[in-house]
Amino acid sequence: MxxxxxxxxxxxxxxxxxxxxxxxxxxxxxxxxxxxxxxxxxxxxxxxxxxxxxxxxxxxxxxxxxxxxxxxxxxxxxxxxxxxxxxxxxxxxxxxxxxxxxxxxxxxxxxxxxxxxxxxxxxxxxxxxxxxxxxxxxxxxxxxxxxxxxxxxxxxxxxxxxxxxxxxxxxxxxxxxxxxGPQRHDELVAWVSHLPQFAATALSAVIEDEMGEAPELKDVGGRALREMTRLGASPWSMWRDIAHTNTDAIAAALEALEQRLAHIRENLRTPQLRDEFEKANRFRRE
CATH class of the missing domain: 3.40.50.720 (NAD(P)-binding Rossmann-like Domain)
Known part of the structure; x- marks a missing residue:
């Protein structure tokens, strides 16, 4: 053996x-x-x-x-x-x-x-x-x-x-x-692994651009900021190959997230925002 x-x-x-x-x-x-x-x-x-x-x-x-x-x-x-x-x-x-x-x-x-x-x-x-x-x-x-x-x-x-x-x-x-199956694998990991990484990368990058010079930023951000941007420390050298070899599935997941973020932005003062929180809570419970 x-x-x-x-x-x-x-x-x-x-x-x-x-x-x-x-x-x-x-x-x-x-x-x-x-x-x-x-x-x-x-x-x-x-x-x-x-x-x-x-x-x-x-x-x-x-x-x-x-x-x-x-x-x-x-x-x-x-x-x-x-x-x-x-x-x-x-x-x-x-x-x-x-x-x-x-x-x-x-x-x-x-x-x-x-x-x-x-x-x-x-x-x-x-x-x-x-x-x-x-x-x-x-x-x-x-x-x-x-x-x-x-x-x-x-x-x-x-x-x-x-x-x-x-x-x-x-x-x-x-x-x-x-x-x-390999195609099913790549579709699933695009949602559960690759999308979280690119979302964290985007979040970390936009905060760096918009608020990176604020000396009190990390003190104010606290645990929420640390948890949401933890994956932002991941190296490009590894994720480059992933982006190149699972492009379509990642792009589809990112587009869906973009649409959901736009929906939330447009409904910050409507009851539909509550629906989004209920769906998110249900996902975490399950």
């Missing part, structure tokens, strides 16, 4: 996976690689990985399971590089926040009896700031880990067994598994 794991990308998620595997009782080897050597060294010092690889392709070739914990475009690049050099006794999986393009790439390059398997995954867990130093062994506890697996894929017996084993380790890390 799974004894050798490679984590390509030892940022927040990759390092947290290493820590969570260890906490769940995984005793095999974990090799890490990161474009920033400092991030890999942090992961090593935290005990998330056993050693640092210098060549990500060589690290992957020497492993049974390869976790791609890098931005989406980098994941797609790695998939093309790894497909010709990995074999049917290996499995690649990922943690990307959008799944349609990754699943389509998996269908083109992996999941046949003579090639490595690929299991597209997405843990619904994270923090507004990245980096190995923010990693947490409990990050995935009580979180949902989404998979966009295709039942029709013809994996080899070895890679199919590794896919099952990886799912078992995800559960051991404390997560709950949910299987979705």
């Amino acid at each position: 799974m004894e050798r794991v490679a984590i390509l990308g030892t940022g927040l998620l990759g390092t947290s996976v290493g820590l969570a595997l260890r906490a769940a009782g995984f005793h095999g080897s974990i090799v890490g690689w990161n474009r920033s050597r400092a991030q890999a060294e942090t992961a090593l010092s935290m005990g998330a990985i056993d050693s640092i690889g210098t060549d990500p392709i060589a690290v992957a070739r020497a492993s049974q399971v390869v976790l791609l914990a890098v931005p989406i475009f980098a994941t797609l690049d790695f998939m093309e590089q790894l497909a010709p050099v990995l074999g049917p006794s290996q499995l690649v999986t990922d943690v990307g926040s959008t799944k349609t393009q990754i699943t389509e790439s998996a269908d083109r390059h992996f999941n046949t009896i003579d090639r490595a398997g690929f299991l597209p995954g997405h843990p619904m867990a994270g923090k507004e700031r990245g980096g190995a130093e923010m990693a947490d062994a409990n990050l995935f506890r009580n979180a949902v880990w989404l998979f966009t697996d295709f039942p029709a894929w013809q994996r080899s017996a070895e890679s199919a067994a590794l896919a099952r084993n990886w799912r078992e380790w995800v559960i051991a890390m404390g997560a709950r598994i949910l299987d979705l």
Whole structure:
């Protein structure tokens, strides 16, 4: 079963996976690689990985399971590089926040009896700031880990067994598994993850423009301001790829929010404002 794991990308998620595997009782080897050597060294010092690889392709070739914990475009690049050099006794999986393009790439390059398997995954867990130093062994506890697996894929017996084993380790890390189609995945996360991020970004940016010079701003804002703008600290480097690979679904969600905000603006003195609060309260209760 799974004894050798490679984590390509030892940022927040990759390092947290290493820590969570260890906490769940995984005793095999974990090799890490990161474009920033400092991030890999942090992961090593935290005990998330056993050693640092210098060549990500060589690290992957020497492993049974390869976790791609890098931005989406980098994941797609790695998939093309790894497909010709990995074999049917290996499995690649990922943690990307959008799944349609990754699943389509998996269908083109992996999941046949003579090639490595690929299991597209997405843990619904994270923090507004990245980096190995923010990693947490409990990050995935009580979180949902989404998979966009295709039942029709013809994996080899070895890679199919590794896919099952990886799912078992995800559960051991404390997560709950949910299987979705890739298009449905991207539609749902556009509403529950991507829209909150872009709304927080817009709110933080407009306050910075309009009130950023007010010295008393943060004292007056208090908890409400902190909670509503927490996601405004998220890095553009991660969200750029998400915006590029889920553009239509995000744009549709943003347009719906724009219309709802306009409706609220137009009804600040009418009973319809109460209806909006009742709907919002109902959503929170449910």
